[in-house]
Amino acid sequence: MQFYKKISTASGITHNIVYGAEQDSIDVSRPRYRTETNLMTRQVTTFIGGEQYPNKTFLDTETVRTAYYFNNRLN
Numbered sequence: 001m002q003f004y005k006k007i008s009t010a011s012g013i014t015h016n017i018v019y020g021a022e023q024d025s026i027d028v029s030r031p032r033y034r035t036e037t038n039l040m041t042r043q044v045t046t047f048i049g050g051e052q053y054p055n056k057t058f059l060d061t062e063t064v065r066t067a068y069y070f071n072n073r074l075n
Contacts, residue, residue, distance in 0.1 A: 014075040021068045028061045 002020035009015070034053040037044050046053040 016073040016075065017071070018073075019068075019070040021066070023064065023066045025062070025064045028058075028063070029056075030058060031056050 001022070002018065005015075005017045005019075007015040007017065031054045034048055035044050035046055036048045
């Protein structure tokens, strides 16, 4: 959301004011999927190198960012 306001003073200075806010949110889920197939028996496994798949390198994350801004340009 953004707003604009123009103010002129008695001394002849003009203020062009822009102000507002914004908010972003993101949910991140990054599972890793991996399988290994034995070429002799055609058996598929998800237990590889001591790890059971699917698994996650990082936990699920929810991020919320909020910003406010104000700008005054003088003419």
